[in-house]
Amino acid sequence: MKSAVENLNPTRVRLTVEVPFEELKDSLDAAYKKINQQVTVKGFRKGKIPARVIDQRFGRGAVLEEAVNDALPKFYTEAVNEAELNVLGQPEVDITELKDNELLAFTAEVDVRPVIEIPDYSGIEVEVDAVEVTDEDIDKSVEQLRERFASTTPVERAAEDGDVVTIDLEAKVDGEVLEDGVASGVSYTIGSGELLDGIDDAVKGLAANEEATFTSELKGGSAAGREAEVTVKVTQVAKRELPELDDDFAQLASEFDTLDELKADSRKRLANMKQFDQATQAQERVLEKLLELVEVPVPEKLLEDEINTRKHNLEHHQLGQMGLTLDKYLEIQGKTAEEFETETREAAVKGIKTQFVLDELVKQEKLNVNQDELTEHLMRRAASSGMSPDQFAQAVVEQGQVPLLVGEVARGKALAVVVEAATVKDTNGEIVDLEDEDEDEAETEQSAEVTEGDKKDDEA
Known part of the structure; x- marks a missing residue:
């Protein structure tokens, strides 16, 4: 088999493949066998019809068509592997020549991952909100607790x-x-x-x-x-x-004996929440800066598929559960159909670019995912889906989505590498030292934004 690759654009190639006819022998044998099981010819037992009789009765062309359909995926895969292409989605195949007992030639156009150069990202600087818990925040938190015990x-x-x-x-x-x-x-x-x-x-x-x-x-x-x-x-x-704000209330609503202890715990919890929000904000802003540094061409078909998937999920799942139509949703949001289309396309582009860039970083930094990391991520995804870890794990395995989860964790680790190298300051001008636990949580949230288009990519 001979094959050649033509780059049509940064995200699409055309494979030209020529296959000597002898390499179709196994597929031809399988085609005769399949036809043998499907037809009957007077004078011959089922499954024992000679090839020459099948050719006479049903035509050699039918046999060749069956054989080629069987062989094409194998020859296409061999050509892809030989050229070391990272393909996305399904190819558009065109048989250009089929000479009986001589040659099979075909072309296959398919989207491929673009070649991405990751520049030096150590100079990235971002600003995030400072972690500040005010007395008003404490009062609001305690008041919400008080409302629950009304x-x-x-x-x-x-x-x-x-x-x-x-x-x-x-x-x-x-x-x-x-x-x-x-x-x-x-x-x-x-x-x-x-x-x-x-x-x-x-x-x-x-x-x-x-x-x-x-x-x-x-x-x-x-x-x-x-x-x-x-x-x-x-x-x-x-x-x-509402109950009186006193020590009796603290004992009723919490494990603390005094109102002061309850307020101190509220301050600590609010600080932890704001630190998590700060870490998430750092992840998002560092990612935005990283994407600005990298030129990432997006395959048009992959983009269109992703846009359609996002629209379908919104209309038939999210809005359907709320009893809303898309038109009503846009009215509530105060958006026009054109604005919705623009926002959906921008979000899809960002999702695809994010995966491409982070996957390239995974390769560049030689990052691996261990079993503990995968299990921890699975537990978080299960909690967010409302399923038990066992149910979620079973669904993931049955749907063949384990590689998707591995990819999510790996991309989270890649983003963590960039965040660690970046300079993160708060609005007070202070350097923010993101704690490991907060980083991991935020990475998971960021890396979990895997689009349907990304899934097609992984499956390919």
């Missing part, structure tokens, strides 16, 4: 802001009550904004057994996005009472 007491008066009301709801569209538009015994805190627009104004001023009607756009259900006439009836009004 109690309610029924009252004989009209509902006010902050009250918890028990309500019955009935929604009509075009004068007809919706099958899924009736609910009873719903608990709602006035002012929380958790139900329908307009409900706060409707229930305020109502006492038990009083009702009101208002118009609102439904957020979910069979008539999501449509205007409905909603009748709300208050069956109970209850006043929320």
Whole structure:
């Protein structure tokens, strides 16, 4: 077999392959055998029809077509390996010549990973938010905890802001009550904004057994996005009472004996959270700087596939679960279809470039992934997916996605190398020393952004 490579552009090549006919022998034998099992010829037992009879009855061309279809993947793979190409996706194959008993020639156009030169990245400098926990932050945190331990007491008066009301709801569209538009015994805190627009104004001023009607756009259900006439009836009004902020509250809401100890713990936890946010911010900003330094051509077909995958996942998974259409989502977001298209394309380009650059760094730095790192990453991914580690691991193995997880961990380690070499300062001008644990957490979050296009790449 002879093959040659022509570079069509930085991300696409054309392979020209010539195969001597004798190399088709195994595939021709397999083709005759397959046809033998599929057809019957009077006078011959099934599976025992001579090749010359098959040629006469069904045509040599049918045999050759079967043989070529069987052999092409093998010859294509051999040509790819011989040229040491890192291909992406499936090739577009064109048989240019097929001479019986002489020659098979074909071309295959396919996207390839671009050659990327990683420049010196040690000069990267980024600024991140300083880790500062204020007294206001502490007060807000303690107040949120206090809200969780609030109690309610029924009252004989009209509902006010902050009250918890028990309500019955009935929604009509075009004068007809919706099958899924009736609910009873719903608990709602006035002012929380958790139900329908307009409900706060409707229930305020109502006492038990009083009702009101208002118009609102439904957020979910069979008539999501449509205007409905909603009748709300208050069956109970209850006043929320917050516990006193004292040592008794600290003992009730935590393992601490005093309010001061509870506040000190809140300060520590908030500092840890802000340090994590700072590490994540450093990862993101260093990555942005790195991508600015590297010229990364993006295969157009890979990009289009990635854009389509992102749109599909948004429309049919994320928005579908919320009962929203894409048009309604864009309306809520205040975006035009053109803005959405632009943002989706930019995000897809960044995702693909990120993988290309970090994968090149993995090779350059000779980074490996050990079992402990893979297991830790799997546990985190399982937690974020809502599955148990065993369930997630089983799904990963069944779907053949172990290499994808290995790639995610390796890219996280590659980014960590760049962050370690970069200069990270906070908004106060202080050098930030990112602790290993915080870095690892942030790396995992960053490297987990693996696109569907990336998956196609790994599989290829």
